[in-house]
Amino acid sequence: MINIIVITHGEFGAYLIEAAEGIVGVQREGLKNVSISTRMTLELIKEAVASAINGMDSADGLVFLIDMPGGTPMNVVLPLARDIEKCAVICGVNINMMTSAFAYRQSLDFDRLTAKIMEDGRKAICEVRSLLMKKQ
Amino acid sequence: MMVLYRVDDRLVHGQVAEGWVPHLKADELAVVSDEIAADPLRSDIMRFATPEGVDLKIMTVEQASQYLPQAETSARKVLLLLPGLAEAVALLGKGLKIPSLNIGGMHYSAGKNLSIGKAIFLNDADCSALKALAAAGIKIEGRGVPSDTPLDLIGAIA
Numbered sequence: 001m002i003n004i005i006v007i008t009h010g011e012f013g014a015y016l017i018e019a020a021e022g023i024v025g026v027q028r029e030g031l032k033n034v035s036i037s038t039r040m041t042l043e044l045i046k047e048a049v050a051s052a053i054n055g056m057d058s059a060d061g062l063v064f065l066i067d068m069p070g071g072t073p074m075n076v077v078l079p080l081a082r083d084i085e086k087c088a089v090i091c092g093v094n095i096n097m098m099t100s101a102f103a104y105r106q107s108l109d110f111d112r113l114t115a116k117i118m119e120d121g122r123k124a125i126c127e128v129r130s131l132l133m134k135k136q
Numbered sequence: 137m138m139v140l141y142r143v144d145d146r147l148v149h150g151q152v153a154e155g156w157v158p159h160l161k162a163d164e165l166a167v168v169s170d171e172i173a174a175d176p177l178r179s180d181i182m183r184f185a186t187p188e189g190v191d192l193k194i195m196t197v198e199q200a201s202q203y204l205p206q207a208e209t210s211a212r213k214v215l216l217l218l219p220g221l222a223e224a225v226a227l228l229g230k231g232l233k234i235p236s237l238n239i240g241g242m243h244y245s246a247g248k249n250l251s252i253g254k255a256i257f258l259n260d261a262d263c264s265a266l267k268a269l270a271a272a273g274i275k276i277e278g279r280g281v282p283s284d285t286p287l288d289l290i291g292a293i294a
Contacts, residue, residue, distance in 0.1 A: 025284060107158065
């Protein structure tokens with residue numbers, strides 16, 4: 001199974017996990033969350049991320065779902081991700097990306113899963129009033 | 137073939153699209169509701185919520201009684217969605233065989249005072265309908281998503 005680590009500013013990731021698990025079911029293993037607080041020093045953040053990675057390296061692959069490209073989660077995880085053979089760091093996490101990651105991490109291989117997470121995340125961004133109410 | 141018979145008042149939504157469809161590898165969602173069949177906007181919204189590569193059919197109870205016997209013998213995997221127990225009782229009344237029924241969501245409204253799990257709220261009429269369905273030989277479970285532990289609803293209302 002492909003493992004997942006969620007790293008976000010504040011409790012965003014923890015609440016996103018709660019919401020996504022309500023939709024596709026509780027993830028009993030292979031999932032960790034790191035919530036980064038402004039009260040944490042950079043050293044502390046690095047330690048928290050390194051300790052989350054510990055034991056999550058999987059032959060099937062490891063996917064990091066993080067919030068902002070260029071934010072602290074990305075800056076901290078990238079140097080650590082360099083040494084993990086099969087891993088991806090995916091920015092811009094939204095709920096569709098997370099439900100896809102949870103729903104397909106056992107059935108898709110690593111490359112297909114990472115492609116699907118990004119595709120489903122992009123598809124989720126849409127203005128539905130104009131899309132669905134043209135006729136009215 | 138029919139891969140799931142489900143009662144869920146939200147019909148096509150996240151638990152179905154992201155939970156059950158990949159779990160059962162469903163090819164088609166069949167929504168049976170006279171109300172939705174007569175409502176183009178809600179039909180469009182449901183089409184939008186249906187995953188790519190999956191067909192959506194929306195039909196009345198009458199149409200379903202014709203369609204479902206064919207769907208049972210087809211190689212396509214069909215997931216049936218009913219908005220409430222009334223549709224299940226109506227299909228049964230039309231002679232349709234339902235081996236098992238998954239109760240995924242019956243949300244709270246006034247008078248639905250018996251709650252079981254997070255998303256099932258029943259009034260007296262619901263309990264009678266469930267008992268009638270069970271008495272007809274239908275195996276009934278309460279379960280939101282595939283990985284949840286099934287709830288014994290008949291045991292809970294006995």
